[in-house]
Amino acid sequence: MTMADVARAAGVSVSTVSHVINDTRVVREQTRESVLQAIERTGYTHNTIARALVTASTRTIGLTIPVVTNPFFTDVVHAIETETSTASYTLLLVDSSDDPDHELRAVRALHGRRVDGMIIAPTSSAPGSALAYLAANSVPTVLVDRLASEDFDQVGPDNEEPTAALVQHFAELGHRRIGMVAGLPGLTTTKERLRGYRLGLARCELPYDAGLLVQGASQAEPARQAVHDLLARPNPPSALVVANNLMTIGALRALREAGKRVPDDVGLASFDDVEWADLISPRLTTMAPPRLELGRTAVQLLMCRLADPTRSPRTVRLEPTFIHRESCGCNPTRAGSPEPPAAREKP
Amino acid sequence: MTMADVARAAGVSVSTVSHVINDTRVVREQTRESVLQAIERTGYTHNTIARALVTASTRTIGLTIPVVTNPFFTDVVHAIETETSTASYTLLLVDSSDDPDHELRAVRALHGRRVDGMIIAPTSSAPGSALAYLAANSVPTVLVDRLASEDFDQVGPDNEEPTAALVQHFAELGHRRIGMVAGLPGLTTTKERLRGYRLGLARCELPYDAGLLVQGASQAEPARQAVHDLLARPNPPSALVVANNLMTIGALRALREAGKRVPDDVGLASFDDVEWADLISPRLTTMAPPRLELGRTAVQLLMCRLADPTRSPRTVRLEPTFIHRESCGCNPTRAGSPEPPAAREKP
DNA sequence: AGCGCTCGCGCAAACGCTTGCGCATCCTTG
DNA sequence: CAAGGATGCGCAAGCGTTTGCGCGAGCGCT
Numbered sequence: 184m185t186m187a188d189v190a191r192a193a194g195v196s197v198s199t200v201s202h203v204i205n206d207t208r209v210v211r212e213q214t215r216e217s218v219l220q221a222i223e224r225t226g227y228t229h230n231t232i233a234r235a236l237v238t239a240s241t242r243t244i245g246l247t248i249p250v251v252t253n254p255f256f257t258d259v260v261h262a263i264e265t266e267t268s269t270a271s272y273t274l275l276l277v278d279s280s281d282d283p284d285h286e287l288r289a290v291r292a293l294h295g296r297r298v299d300g301m302i303i304a305p306t307s308s309a310p311g312s313a314l315a316y317l318a319a320n321s322v323p324t325v326l327v328d329r330l331a332s333e334d335f336d337q338v339g340p341d342n343e344e345p346t347a348a349l350v351q352h353f354a355e356l357g358h359r360r361i362g363m364v365a366g367l368p369g370l371t372t373t374k375e376r377l378r379g380y381r382l383g384l385a386r387c388e389l390p391y392d393a394g395l396l397v398q399g400a401s402q403a404e405p406a407r408q409a410v411h412d413l414l415a416r417p418n419p420p421s422a423l424v425v426a427n428n429l430m431t432i433g434a435l436r437a438l439r440e441a442g443k444r445v446p447d448d449v450g451l452a453s454f455d456d457v458e459w460a461d462l463i464s465p466r467l468t469t470m471a472p473p474r475l476e477l478g479r480t481a482v483q484l485l486m487c488r489l490a491d492p493t494r495s496p497r498t499v500r501l502e503p504t505f506i507h508r509e510s511c512g513c514n515p516t517r518a519g520s521p522e523p524p525a526a527r528e529k530p
Numbered sequence: 531m532t533m534a535d536v537a538r539a540a541g542v543s544v545s546t547v548s549h550v551i552n553d554t555r556v557v558r559e560q561t562r563e564s565v566l567q568a569i570e571r572t573g574y575t576h577n578t579i580a581r582a583l584v585t586a587s588t589r590t591i592g593l594t595i596p597v598v599t600n601p602f603f604t605d606v607v608h609a610i611e612t613e614t615s616t617a618s619y620t621l622l623l624v625d626s627s628d629d630p631d632h633e634l635r636a637v638r639a640l641h642g643r644r645v646d647g648m649i650i651a652p653t654s655s656a657p658g659s660a661l662a663y664l665a666a667n668s669v670p671t672v673l674v675d676r677l678a679s680e681d682f683d684q685v686g687p688d689n690e691e692p693t694a695a696l697v698q699h700f701a702e703l704g705h706r707r708i709g710m711v712a713g714l715p716g717l718t719t720t721k722e723r724l725r726g727y728r729l730g731l732a733r734c735e736l737p738y739d740a741g742l743l744v745q746g747a748s749q750a751e752p753a754r755q756a757v758h759d760l761l762a763r764p765n766p767p768s769a770l771v772v773a774n775n776l777m778t779i780g781a782l783r784a785l786r787e788a789g790k791r792v793p794d795d796v797g798l799a800s801f802d803d804v805e806w807a808d809l810i811s812p813r814l815t816t817m818a819p820p821r822l823e824l825g826r827t828a829v830q831l832l833m834c835r836l837a838d839p840t841r842s843p844r845t846v847r848l849e850p851t852f853i854h855r856e857s858c859g860c861n862p863t864r865a866g867s868p869e870p871p872a873a874r875e876k877p
Numbered sequence: 878a879g880c881g882c883t884c885g886c887g888c889a890a891a892c893g894c895t896t897g898c899g900c901a902t903c904c905t906t907g
Numbered sequence: 908c909a910a911g912g913a914t915g916c917g918c919a920a921g922c923g924t925t926t927g928c929g930c931g932a933g934c935g936c937t
Binding site for chain 2: 226228229230231232233235236241243250251252254257258260261264265268273274275276277278291292293294295296297319320403432435436439457458459461462463464
């Protein structure tokens with residue numbers, strides 16, 4: 184069932200078949216009909232890869248994210264999926280496992296498949312990394328979430344100011360020892376949120392104390408361990424800023440294990456929101472990056488670049504929104520809270 | 531940077547280049563070296579699609595899931611990703627939005643890209659659906675989670691017995707009015723879990739009462755609405771079986787809004803586990819399907835089918851595990867519970 | 878009737894790779 | 908030293924499309 188078969192069945196040439204399929208030159212109505220029927224009859228399905236070979240375009244975009252199980256990224260992926268599919272592109276998704284080698288392999292595979300462009304939440308920007316490869320092969324690329332290099336189009340949340348705001352919030356509540364659970368070292372988001380942490384401290388004239396800082400590897404279990412250790416230290420924090428959603432799970436577990444009550448014993452606020460933030464008690468105060476917007480913007484940047492590969496790269500920062508609930512120790516007024524109606528009531 | 535360029539640079543023919551790349555016939559060590567160098571020098575990257583055209587194999591498998599934001603499916607996807615990538619396949623992922631039309635389009639796109647096989651969590655099995663298309667074009671396919679047709683290889687959790695077990699558990703606790711929040715009508719999982727619900731009732735000699743049953747569309751917000759309505763009915767249930775993870779979120783919100791305490795006012799147990807089941811109070815009793823195993827098995831089934839396209843289709847059922855926590859109204863012993871250590875302590 | 882247009886379509890050359898076939902060259906052996 | 912067998916490689920025919928070029932038929936005009 185190739186185009187040749189269809190052509191034979193319709194008594195025309197392959198070029199005519201191609202033209203009716205792509206609507207790329209005028210064909211007599213009668214002929215078009217018979218071709219359409221022949222397609223129907225033979226059950227022909229277009230071979231996109233043969234087409235790609237000659238047109239040098241696959242209408243496919245490659246997507247590389249660290250972990251497909253992180254709700255933050257799945258929301259981003261979802262937005263990207265929706266946006267690309269309305270532009271009639273298909274997504275090629277690969278999981279980089281937050282490992283530079285794996286990531287490079289993924290990017291290679293994607294490029295080998297001649298994706299038209301790539302969106303990637305980069306794990307590393309070291310030389311010899313996926314990013315270097317992409318630059319070397321001048322693949323149209325946009326970075327998402329982790330803003331690793333101004334040489335690419337990129338979109339991510341603002342990290343520094345919002346994290347500082349979280350710290351300042353705690354300080355205003357009277358906390359003097361504000362701890363932080365930081366993410367995987369090397370990620371730009373980790374660096375920026377850490378910088379925000381220190382910025383917040385400085386603004387409130389609180390000393391930076393390395394003893395209040397732990398590293399949670401951006402994941403739940405390492406974060407649990409880290410917070411566990413943190414709480415065992417001589418002079419533990421009275422408030423905790425957690426740098427992402429997954430680590431928040433770990434932090435909550437560690438706090439419970441240690442018998443600490445939130446927010447009475449330890450105040451808690453996290454960067455990135457979670458679906459169940461309003462289901463636990465106390466409800467979680469978070470700083471929520473606009474996940475969907477992030478994905479949408481990434482696609483838009485990519486489309487712009489595909490349209491004009493020569494334009495100079497843009498960096499877009501999107502503002503997170505502060506979702507003020509109770510784990511910080513406040514009991515914010517319900518009215519005007521950005522909570523959905525479902526979450527307005529206290530359990 | 532095509533193979534021809536490399537050949538020229540190395541002073542050999544394209545066939546030799548191809549053979550050293552694919553290691554598909556003996557090449558003098560010296561020649562191989564110079565080809566390898568030429569590849570390095572020219573920055574050549576293999577064109578997978580050109581190769582696919584001639585070998586008629588893309589080493590790509592297509593994956594269609596309803597919603598990429600549902601943690602159940604992302605775990606499945608993750609397992610599939612891991613498993614396929616170790617077999618050096620790449621994944622083409624599309625979101626069907628749980629919409630038959632969208633699904634059919636997705637499947638068409640995937641087939642047009644000549645994926646070697648497909649894994650799909652089908653939305654519909656109606657004639658004219660994606661499944662019909664796949665059968666008609668004899669695309670190697672395996673169904674995952676939703677077991678829609680014995681004509682395909684398929685793997686899903688056992689739904690009926692485990693759901694019945696949940697009902698029986700409540701009955702043993704003395705509940706007489708056990709309600710259910712069912713999923714999207716039309717899904718096989720919905721049907722099976724409903725059947726399990728009725729089976730459980732029958733076994734405990736409890737009457738089936740349509741007034742205890744609501745439909746939550748497999749999603750959080752509709753489920754919240756549904757449970758809201760359910761609780762407003764004259765004689766509301768004292769226990770609730772929720773048919774999936776997302777709807778559990780909705781149910782919890784509705785219960786809180788109605789001022790019902792779990793498990794004192796209403797017992798709760800859900801089919802499918804959630805990450806934060808141990809973080810809320812009371813901790814959630816769930817029936818957890820083996821998500822990773824589901825994904826892994828799907829890939830294995832597909833690999834078998836690719837190896838031997840003629841074998842007759844197999845259906846695999848995997849047993850969920852009962853995770854006995856507290857929302858059912860019990861205070862199960864901690865020892866021997868399948869909970870991770872992190873979750874053993876009560877807040 | 879002849880000219881030039883328009884209209885509709887077919888021919889065949891790519892696209893970048895794989896692979897069966899066959900030709901040198903060199904080594905082994907009787 | 909001739910013959911046969913390895914060994915190492917090139918040639919060219921595809922794979923299923925797209926697309927520039929060009930040709931024939933039909934039409935309106937003078």
